[in-house]
Amino acid sequence: MHVTSESAKKAIDGALKKAESTGTRMCIAVVDSGGALKAFYRMDDAWVGSIDIAIKKARTAVYFGMPSGEIGQLSQPGQPLYGIEHSNDGMITFPGGVPIVDDEGFMSGAIGVSGSSVENDDLVARAGVETIGVCDLPEHPWRT
Amino acid sequence: MHVTSESAKKAIDGALKKAESTGTRMCIAVVDSGGALKAFYRMDDAWVGSIDIAIKKARTAVYFGMPSGEIGQLSQPGQPLYGIEHSNDGMITFPGGVPIVDDEGFMSGAIGVSGSSVENDDLVARAGVETIGVCDLPEHPWRT
Amino acid sequence: MHVTSESAKKAIDGALKKAESTGTRMCIAVVDSGGALKAFYRMDDAWVGSIDIAIKKARTAVYFGMPSGEIGQLSQPGQPLYGIEHSNDGMITFPGGVPIVDDEGFMSGAIGVSGSSVENDDLVARAGVETIGVCDLPEHPWRT
Amino acid sequence: MHVTSESAKKAIDGALKKAESTGTRMCIAVVDSGGALKAFYRMDDAWVGSIDIAIKKARTAVYFGMPSGEIGQLSQPGQPLYGIEHSNDGMITFPGGVPIVDDEGFMSGAIGVSGSSVENDDLVARAGVETIGVCDLPEHPWRT
Numbered sequence: 001m002h003v004t005s006e007s008a009k010k011a012i013d014g015a016l017k018k019a020e021s022t023g024t025r026m027c028i029a030v031v032d033s034g035g036a037l038k039a040f041y042r043m044d045d046a047w048v049g050s051i052d053i054a055i056k057k058a059r060t061a062v063y064f065g066m067p068s069g070e071i072g073q074l075s076q077p078g079q080p081l082y083g084i085e086h087s088n089d090g091m092i093t094f095p096g097g098v099p100i101v102d103d104e105g106f107m108s109g110a111i112g113v114s115g116s117s118v119e120n121d122d123l124v125a126r127a128g129v130e131t132i133g134v135c136d137l138p139e140h141p142w143r144t
Numbered sequence: 145m146h147v148t149s150e151s152a153k154k155a156i157d158g159a160l161k162k163a164e165s166t167g168t169r170m171c172i173a174v175v176d177s178g179g180a181l182k183a184f185y186r187m188d189d190a191w192v193g194s195i196d197i198a199i200k201k202a203r204t205a206v207y208f209g210m211p212s213g214e215i216g217q218l219s220q221p222g223q224p225l226y227g228i229e230h231s232n233d234g235m236i237t238f239p240g241g242v243p244i245v246d247d248e249g250f251m252s253g254a255i256g257v258s259g260s261s262v263e264n265d266d267l268v269a270r271a272g273v274e275t276i277g278v279c280d281l282p283e284h285p286w287r288t
Numbered sequence: 289m290h291v292t293s294e295s296a297k298k299a300i301d302g303a304l305k306k307a308e309s310t311g312t313r314m315c316i317a318v319v320d321s322g323g324a325l326k327a328f329y330r331m332d333d334a335w336v337g338s339i340d341i342a343i344k345k346a347r348t349a350v351y352f353g354m355p356s357g358e359i360g361q362l363s364q365p366g367q368p369l370y371g372i373e374h375s376n377d378g379m380i381t382f383p384g385g386v387p388i389v390d391d392e393g394f395m396s397g398a399i400g401v402s403g404s405s406v407e408n409d410d411l412v413a414r415a416g417v418e419t420i421g422v423c424d425l426p427e428h429p430w431r432t
Numbered sequence: 433m434h435v436t437s438e439s440a441k442k443a444i445d446g447a448l449k450k451a452e453s454t455g456t457r458m459c460i461a462v463v464d465s466g467g468a469l470k471a472f473y474r475m476d477d478a479w480v481g482s483i484d485i486a487i488k489k490a491r492t493a494v495y496f497g498m499p500s501g502e503i504g505q506l507s508q509p510g511q512p513l514y515g516i517e518h519s520n521d522g523m524i525t526f527p528g529g530v531p532i533v534d535d536e537g538f539m540s541g542a543i544g545v546s547g548s549s550v551e552n553d554d555l556v557a558r559a560g561v562e563t564i565g566v567c568d569l570p571e572h573p574w575r576t
Contacts, residue, residue: 005188034322035480037195040184044149048180063481077509080550086522088484192323193351196376221365234374262368293476325483328472332437336468 002032003100003109007132008039011100011111015128019043019115026115026124027054030100033109035059043115050114056090057097057125058112063088065107065137069095069122096121098135107137146176147244147253151276152183155244155255159272163187163259170259170268171198174244177253179203187259194258200234201241201265202256207232209251209281212241213266240265242279249282290320291388291397295420296327299388299399303416307331307403314403314412315342318388321397323347331403338402344378345385345409346400351376353395353425357383357410384409386423395425434464435532435541439564440471443532443543447560451475451547458547458556459486462532465541467491475547482546488522489529489557490544495520497539497569500529501554528553530567537570 003011008030019026027050030039035058042051060068072093074081085091097112113125129135147155152174163170171194174183179202186195204212216237218225229235241256257269273279291299296318307314315338318327323346330339348356360381362369373379385400401413417423435443440462451458459482462471467490474483492500504525506513517523529544545557561567 005186009185032322034192034320034324036186036192036322037184038186040181041153042149042180042182048178051181060481064479081526082504083507083517083523083525084485086517087488087524088481091481191352193348193376193379197372200375216370219371229371229374235371236375237371238369293474297473322480324474324480325472326474328469329441330437330468330470336466339469 001106001108003030003038005038007108010131011128012039012041014131015111015113015124016041016043018124018127022120022123024116024120024124026113026121027051028124028128029054029058029112031055031058031062031109031112033062033107035062038109046115053092053114054096054112056092056112057114058110059088060091060093061097061099061112062107062110063091065099067095067099067135068093068097068112069118094118096125098122098125098129099137100129100133101135101137102133105137108133145250145252146178147174147182149182151252154275155272156183156185158275159255159257159268160185160187162268162271166264166267168260168264168268170257170265171195172268172272173198173202173256175199175202175206175253175256177206177251179206182253190259197236197258198240198256200236200256201258202254203232204235204237205241205243205256206251206254207235209243211239211243211279212237212256213239213262238262240269242266242269242273243281244273244277245279245281246277251281252277289394289396291318291326293326295396298419299416300327300329302419303399303401303412304329304331306412306415310408310411312404312408312412314401314409315339316412316416317342317346317400319343319346319350319397319400321350321395323350326397334403341380341402342384342400344380344400345402346398347376348379348381349385349387349400350395350398351379353387355383355387355423356381356385356400357406382406384413386410386413386417387425388417388421389423389425390421393425396421433538433540434466435462435470437470439540442563443560444471444473446563447543447545447556448473448475450556450559454552454555456548456552456556458545458553459483460556460560461486461490461544463487463490463494463541463544465494465539467494470541478547485524485546486544488524488544489546490542491520492523492525493529493531493544494539494542495523497531499527499531499567500525500544501527501550526550528557530554530557530561531569532561532565533567533569534565539569540565
């Protein structure tokens with residue numbers, strides 16, 4: 001089950017609200033459970049370089065069913081997944097991408113945010129998800 | 145001058161309204177005057193393959209300051225721009241991408257639509273532009 | 289709903305059987321409803337160049353919910369979709385890619401075959417689908 | 433000499449058996465001695481992001497005739513192959529890719545596995561190889 005257009009819109013609106021309240025200028029991307037772009041919004045004066053990062057964060061989160069930042073802890077030099085960023089046409093493994101999970105534990109997609117500090121990016125992404133679901137998957141394997 | 149977030153939203157809403165009235169399921173992309181993605185919306189059950197086509201149509205229109213379909217007439221076998229689709233990481237040169245031009249003749253971006261016949265795609269794209277400007281540029285060189 | 293591992297295996301076995309009976313050496317790819325690779329099999333002595341073609345045919349069929357060859361009729365010079373092959377990291381629009389549709393009209397994925405004439409490719413692809421479903425989608429929009 | 437279809441199938445079945453016994457959900461790829469995809473299988477609910485990683489691990493192993501994880505030790509910051517992941521359209525240099533070597537010391541291909549911890553990935557990959565050969569190459573230059 002993929003995130004619907006209506007839910008994607010709600011998630012982006014929720015993220016936007018948080019971005020505005022924190023005075024940040026964000027790119028916000030929502031992808032479906034296969035990683036395909038569902039909706040995207042770039043605030044005025046957001047970094048142009050954040051477009052691709054927001055989309056890649058969302059894809060990273062949905063491709064592995066976890067927040068992008070968790071993968072980043074495992075991909076540091078000397079850690080088990082060092083270099084995973086080279087897969088899948090480029091992964092972004094710092095915070096700001098989180099899965100969208102519904103009440104029944106299905107991952108319907110993910111949201112990715114870029115444009116400020118990674119703490120803010122993550123905060124805004126989670127604010128988006130909270131309007132339509134939760135970020136935490138049940139133990140792998142989840143249902144898709 | 146780039147299309148603003150607010151204008152991009154208006155353009156997408158205008159396009160959506162037309163898509164709904166024609167019973168089509170579209171991917172709708174708005175890019176700024178540099179071709180960078182500003183906003184995107186995929187209706188439920190739209191073709192997954194249309195995501196990239198909508199974005200590429202918008203980029204094609206803004207990269208050359210004309211509707212994507214006009215370039216397609218020049219890129220047919222034997223015509224002067226034959227093969228132009230190979231440039232810029234892939235152009236889409238059939239109808240559905242149109243520039244967004246303001247009252248003073250500035251091109252602020254473009255909209256690209258994919259998901260139905262090229263006639264419908266073009267119709268929906270133009271409906272989007274009409275909410276915020278016009279599609280026709282003054283004689284080249286225009287002002288960006 | 290995506291094609292399951294078990295169904296993908298059945299589809300490949302069905303396609304293989306047909307390939308063997310026609311004396312052809314094929315690459316056979318099954319993708320899920322988002323276009324992600326589910327299973328792949330290359331027969332001994334099949335063309336190496338057919339690996340990518342088989343995968344791209346399957347993706348093309350699932351991205352637009354129709355046999356790849358139908359798109360190819362619309363993408364000829366002078367036709368409405370001329371140049372669509374430049375989208376989505378490369379589409380293959382000649383026959384050999386067909387959707388996999390279940391009893392309820394859901395498209396669960398697609399199969400793509402390459403290695404012989406396009407007629408044979410298409411025949412083998414359809415033999416694969418027939419072991420687990422049908423190739424024909426109900427009128428667009430289908431359910432995914 | 434390339435891995436045959438029959439051997440590739442055996443290797444995947446061997447890997448699958450190990451994956452099932454360890455309760456993991458894997459993507460399993462077999463490539464020939466030139467790095468071209470021979471067979472692929474994605475278990476239900478395996479990470480979508482693991483498709484590309486499994487294939488890249490197999491390619492990495494065969495391109496350099498050693499387990500992917502060995503290259504990863506040489507590609508850490510300060511080590512001689514730092515950044516090798518940027519070559520060959522993306523290498524994956526953590527464990528889970530191993531060469532397939534026959535009785536006479538010929539490398540016929542490689543297997544790559546992704547979907548769990550790198551220890552599990554490596555275990556499953558080796559279980560696949562063991563059904564048809566060994567993972568260890570004689571001293572370079574080996575025979576291909």
